Amino acid sequence: MPRPSHGSQQTLTLLEALAAVPGRWRHGVSLTRETGLKPGTLYPMLIRLDRDGYLESRWEEPERPGRPPRHAYRLTAAGRSLAAERLATRSIAAEQLA
Amino acid sequence: MIEWLWKIAELVVPATEAQWIAAMRAEAPFSPGGPERVQWLAGALTSAVRLRAAAHDADVAAGLLIGAMLAIDWTRGDAAPAILLIAASAIALVWRKPRQTIRATLIAGGALPLAHAVANFNPALWPYYQCKRLDGLDWAILTALFVPAYLAAQAGRCWAERPRSS
Numbered sequence: 001m002p003r004p005s006h007g008s009q010q011t012l013t014l015l016e017a018l019a020a021v022p023g024r025w026r027h028g029v030s031l032t033r034e035t036g037l038k039p040g041t042l043y044p045m046l047i048r049l050d051r052d053g054y055l056e057s058r059w060e061e062p063e064r065p066g067r068p069p070r071h072a073y074r075l076t077a078a079g080r081s082l083a084a085e086r087l088a089t090r091s092i093a094a095e096q097l098a
Numbered sequence: 099m100i101e102w103l104w105k106i107a108e109l110v111v112p113a114t115e116a117q118w119i120a121a122m123r124a125e126a127p128f129s130p131g132g133p134e135r136v137q138w139l140a141g142a143l144t145s146a147v148r149l150r151a152a153a154h155d156a157d158v159a160a161g162l163l164i165g166a167m168l169a170i171d172w173t174r175g176d177a178a179p180a181i182l183l184i185a186a187s188a189i190a191l192v193w194r195k196p197r198q199t200i201r202a203t204l205i206a207g208g209a210l211p212l213a214h215a216v217a218n219f220n221p222a223l224w225p226y227y228q229c230k231r232l233d234g235l236d237w238a239i240l241t242a243l244f245v246p247a248y249l250a251a252q253a254g255r256c257w258a259e260r261p262r263s264s
Contacts, residue, residue, distance in 0.1 A: 039122060039142070071118075
């Protein structure tokens with residue numbers, strides 16, 4: 001049976017982190033710390049989520065002069081639904097295994 | 099050196115995805131440093147290569163198809179296997195990447211006429227079926243086939259890459 005899209009364990013970890021505070025804009029560094037994913041793994045997942053309409057992104061002005069602008073991310077409404085659905089499925093599967 | 103590697107990642111990534119490499123570059127200074135910053139650079143390089151490969155995978159598939167068609171056509175001269183290959187590949191390309199298929203399918207579809215033209219350019223050369231040097235009519239037919247196909251491929255590319263509102 002094919003795995004549902006955005007259904008990998010790593011993507012679930014990312015969705016969980018993004019869905020923890022749904023409206024908050026998140027940065028790459030904090031996401032790598034929270035999820036334990038390396039940047040080379042994290043960003044392709046962010047790109048896929050963005051491409052499929054589950055993630056929105058924006059450039060933020062630097063907090064201090066001389067710092068570069070940062071790219072920030074949060075789930076869209078569709079992304080929040082996807083996260084809720086995928087995480088619920090994972091919980092049910094975990095309960096069935098227990 | 100590190101600056102050069104970032105530049106390479108920015109050059110490799112397709113223009114439509116450049117913001118993601120820029121995002122990684124902007125984020126790297128916020129990591130604690132040392133090995134973690136190297137991970138950001140390595141991640142940017144691998145992501146750039148993956149995105150570039152993904153942007154061209156239909157072209158790569160078309161290229162492999164052309165190679166297969168040439169091998170069959172030049173060594174056996176049978177039309178049926180080549181036509182079957184074209185059909186199977188067109189279906190595979192349409193199924194995989196709808197936005198890239200116009201160009202890739204046209205490339206694949208044009209491969210055999212082009213192969214015949216190249217093969218018949220000099221009848222003394224190797225291909226199986228060649229019999230005569232191309233004449234004016236052959237060139238006219240090839241041009242009539244190639245020009246509309248090329249224009250259609252360019253139009254398809256422009257349509258797929260057109261700017262969209264929202």
